[in-house]
Amino acid sequence: MPMSWSSGLPSKPIMGFFLRVGQLLSTCVSFSLGASLGIWKESLANWCMFIWCLCFAMSLITSIVELCGLQSHLPFSWDGFLYAISFHFGIICIVTSLIFGTSYIQVFSPGPAQNRAITATALSFVATLLYAIEVAWVCVRPGDMVCFVPTFPGVLRRLENYLACVIFPFISNTDLYRDQPALVWCVFVYSICFILGVVNFLVNGCDCDNDQKLPLRLPVLLWVQTVFSVLLYATAVILWPLYQFHEKLGGQPQRSSDMRCSDQLTTFVCVWDQRLVVAILTAINLLVYVADMVYLILEAFGERFDYLSSQADLPAEPA
Incomplete structure (x- = not known):
């Protein structure tokens, strides 16, 4: 009699187990190969290895929770959690792969060191693929969960955090803002806006549509986060280029003026x-x-207009 996936363990844990083993191996080996290159002083390299460590740690924790059957005792949807972390780790892994590959493969001459850099980059792409497969698997596997379809504001709020994740590896190089209070402020802006975005994600959910729009638990938090982030980023978009590229403020207006770029x-x-x-x-x-802020404003006006229209349609009370 042929063995089916349903014999023994159910298909959900088996598929999740293989995906998790692949994620653990690919991120662990990527970190090990990157660490063996001796580029610890490079801020971009440190960031890449931090991301691989973070992905490894979260995949390990997820595996332990599933093996111990603890997911049913958690106060949130386990499928939703898997979808969220796999989606986000897939994004940051592909960004890490591109940054590490473009920054370090060409640094080493052909030989064992370059081969290790190429292998680390390739395995990081493999981790990206495995996280993407898990996102698809969570959506299509049997169960009560319907695949998450992000709304337009949900896409915007994901993009805000993804762009911050791309900024962070570059500002991990303290040479960019050392001894410049205005630039340190910019780093604070990127950090606090990202933290607020994560808190809003955890509190209000992922702004998804399944069969119906999910209500926000704390809409005030969303308004505060969005307006506050607009104001903070408005200062950063002025201060960062001003102090980085204006010669009178210590910046370097041209690439050729940076001697490190000719090395x-x-x-x-x-x-x-x-x-x-x-x-x-x-x-x-x-x-x-x-x-995002414009959408919130238009949505608020739309809801107010609908409310007034519904009140106007109500029959007048008899005198």
Whole structure:
């Protein structure tokens, strides 16, 4: 008699087990190979290895919870949690793969070191693929959960956090803002807005549509986070390029003026490039926050208009 997936363990834990083992192996080996290259002093390398460690740790915790059958005792949807972390880790893993690959593969001459850098990058892409498969599997596997379909504001709020995740590896290089209070303020802006976004995600959910729109638990938090982030990013979008590229304020207006960018031993993305990337991403994220705020305003006016219209349609009370 042929063995089916339903014999022994059910298919859900089996599929999850194989995905989790792949995630653990790919992130662990990526970290080990990256660490063996001796690039601990490089801020981008440290960030990449931190991401691999974080993904490994979360996949390990998830595996322990499922093996012990603890998910049924948690006060939230386990499928929703798996969807959220797999989706986010898939994004940050692909960003990490691109940053590490473009920054470090070409640094080493052909040989064992370059091969380790290539393998670490490839396995990081494998981890991205495994997280993407888990997202799809959570959606299509049998169960009570319907696949999450993000609304337009849900997409905006995810994008805000994703752009912040791309900014962080570049500002991990303290040479970009050391001894400049205005630039330290910008780093504070990126950090506090990201933290507020995560808190809002945990409190109000992922702003998804299944069969119906999910109500926000604390709409005030969403308003405070969005408006506050717009104001903070508005300061960063002015201060960051001003102090990074204005010569009178200690900046370097051209790439050629940064001697580290002409060093053949440096990474592909030199310090001046990192400054430019952060400036561009800051402007893009400000536009996303503004779009989010405009949507909230229009939604509030729409709800108010619907309420007034419904009141006007009510029959008048007899005198």
